[in-house]
Amino acid sequence: MVKKRIVLALGHHALGTNLPEQKKAVAETSKVIADFIEVGWQVAVTHSNAPQVGMIHTAMNEFGKLHDGYTSAPMSVCSAMSQGYIGYDLQNGIQAELAKRGICKSAATILTQMMVNPYDEAFYTPMKPVGRFMSAEDAKAEEEKGNYVEEVPGMGFRRVVASPKPVSIVEIDIIKAVMDADQIVIACGGGGIPVMEQGYRLKGASAVIEKDRAAGLLAKEIDADVLMILTNVDNVTLNFGTPEERPISQMSLEEAEGYIQEGQFESSSMLPKIEASVDFLWNGSNRKAIITSLDKAKASLEGKAGTLMQSF
Ligand SMILES: Nc1ncnc2c1ncn2[C@@H]1O[C@H](COP(=O)(O)OP(=O)(O)O)[C@@H](O)[C@H]1O
Numbered sequence: 001m002v003k004k005r006i007v008l009a010l011g012h013h014a015l016g017t018n019l020p021e022q023k024k025a026v027a028e029t030s031k032v033i034a035d036f037i038e039v040g041w042q043v044a045v046t047h048s049n050a051p052q053v054g055m056i057h058t059a060m061n062e063f064g065k066l067h068d069g070y071t072s073a074p075m076s077v078c079s080a081m082s083q084g085y086i087g088y089d090l091q092n093g094i095q096a097e098l099a100k101r102g103i104c105k106s107a108a109t110i111l112t113q114m115m116v117n118p119y120d121e122a123f124y125t126p127m128k129p130v131g132r133f134m135s136a137e138d139a140k141a142e143e144e145k146g147n148y149v150e151e152v153p154g155m156g157f158r159r160v161v162a163s164p165k166p167v168s169i170v171e172i173d174i175i176k177a178v179m180d181a182d183q184i185v186i187a188c189g190g191g192g193i194p195v196m197e198q199g200y201r202l203k204g205a206s207a208v209i210e211k212d213r214a215a216g217l218l219a220k221e222i223d224a225d226v227l228m229i230l231t232n233v234d235n236v237t238l239n240f241g242t243p244e245e246r247p248i249s250q251m252s253l254e255e256a257e258g259y260i261q262e263g264q265f266e267s268s269s270m271l272p273k274i275e276a277s278v279d280f281l282w283n284g285s286n287r288k289a290i291i292t293s294l295d296k297a298k299a300s301l302e303g304k305a306g307t308l309m310q311s312f
């Protein structure tokens, strides 16, 4: 029997932003993931990493200087570290939940590299927020180190880095092999480690890819039936943040593209989720893309919650 495939993209709410939050969130998230596996879905999991990669970068590059022999680490290496420790928690959380239910399957984290275009315009305009919120004073100190910061109204300042589009997934054949073996794969975490070709080698890029764009590409490459983006809102809304705000339960691809043109979706949060969904759906038939919260994940698959887009 050919099994249906789902890509679950975990945002901050389903994952937490630091280790204690992550331990707690992953325990709950793993239950939902196991629910899908229990009813026969083949699952690929991908996840956010912006708070984590910023934290790791600070730890490696500032505290690392305090001791002889400790060296700094570029953003690409910090991305790899974030995939490793988040994947480690997810693997154990999922496996524990499956074991409780008597399901004999394994979860494997694939350290995933993502090819990016060295001429991507995004390298010239850092826009992707990473790490903690900072005071104006800390932000000034960050700029003096040569980094870019951006004010987030009402929240403080945040470091921003380049976020090129993912072009291809270097480890895609391994990811497909794990899925073909009917096991659970955790891949393209934090958008994947951005790399560029240099002769026979791959060189890490100083950037962080949007995890939603990576999730969309992963869903396309493994020919998933469903791309489900789990975030901190139950629905995508129109007129977000205004008194006229209203939830969208279903939208066609044409409607989604029209709303993008109208600027209905914030560029560093909802827009990449919608664009990734639209791209996934235009590239295959009988596919669904769902944007919702962890709590509504199951109901949304039954058409009872969330925002649904589909291709026919
Ligand atoms: N039109 C919209 N509908 C719903 N949420 C939106 C919209 N535009 C922007 N957002 C914001 O997108 C956020 C979810 O994206 P993000 O913060 O990137 O979360 P995640 O970590 O789950 O990827 C919501 O909390 C909301 O603030």
Ligand SMILES: NC(=O)OP(=O)(O)O
Pocket: 011, 012, 047, 048, 049, 050, 051, 190, 191, 208, 209, 210, 211, 212
């Ligand atoms: N890499 C990435 O998109 O992370 P966030 O979802 O945490 O912004």
